[in-house]
Amino acid sequence: MLIQDVVKLANSISNSWVRVEQLRRIPGGLDVLFSVQKGKRGKKVESWNVTCRGVHEARITDFDGGGLALYPSTHPAARQYGARRAELRWPRTCDETRVLAALFRAHVETVDDWIPFDDYLFVNTPWNGTSFCPDFAPVSGSNFICRGPDFLLRAYGKALEAIGEPVRLTLCGAPRSKSIRPKVLHFGTSYVVADEFVAQRELMP
Numbered sequence: 675m676l677i678q679d680v681v682k683l684a685n686s687i688s689n690s691w692v693r694v695e696q697l698r699r700i701p702g703g704l705d706v707l708f709s710v711q712k713g714k715r716g717k718k719v720e721s722w723n724v725t726c727r728g729v730h731e732a733r734i735t736d737f738d739g740g741g742l743a744l745y746p747s748t749h750p751a752a753r754q755y756g757a758r759r760a761e762l763r764w765p766r767t768c769d770e771t772r773v774l775a776a777l778f779r780a781h782v783e784t785v786d787d788w789i790p791f792d793d794y795l796f797v798n799t800p801w802n803g804t805s806f807c808p809d810f811a812p813v814s815g816s817n818f819i820c821r822g823p824d825f826l827l828r829a830y831g832k833a834l835e836a837i838g839e840p841v842r843l844t845l846c847g848a849p850r851s852k853s854i855r856p857k858v859l860h861f862g863t864s865y866v867v868a869d870e871f872v873a874q875r876e877l878m879p
Contacts, residue, residue: 739862
């Protein structure tokens with residue numbers, strides 16, 4: 675059954691509450707067993723096993739979140755895996771504190787908190803004796819380097835240019851196949867990014 679139909683069904687139940695009952699790794703993916711209840715402590719009315727194939731990322735932090743949603747491949751958590759790779763360089767002579775603030779604003783505006791800020795930037799904050807000082811890694815010669823999805827690095831580049839920093843953006847390799855179109859299954863504060871979600875209704879006792 676299509677996962678879209680499961681999401682619609684779960685959300686059509688009055689006062690529905692979605693809970694993860696079981697999570698199991700399988701070759702090439704994950705099996706997630708969801709139950710749908712009438713209210714947080716109400717009677718179980720539906721149970722679905724969702725097989726996630728071609729998993730790119732799984733952030734499982736909540737088994738009792740209550741909601742269920744499916745986001746398309748344009749969602750930033752999924753888009754990063756289908757986007758072309760790029761490399762951004764800027765001078766190591768920059769004002770690192772100012773650069774960090776500009777990059778953080780651009781990051782939040784582009785992807786909110788769906789991609790952790792340090793996933794592609796590798797920001798270190800060593801203690802200098804009185805405060806934490808931002809530091810970027812890796813470096814190459816006289817430049818800092820950031821590698822990641824092109825749409826995010828373009829946003830970083832524009833933010834740095836806006837504060838007067840010279841940047842160089844390079845696209846790496848050929849564009850990714852258009853057949854790579856992962857989606858995001860979101861439940862509570864958890865989510866899975868995968869190429870395919872297949873749902874099967876479980877028999878109720």
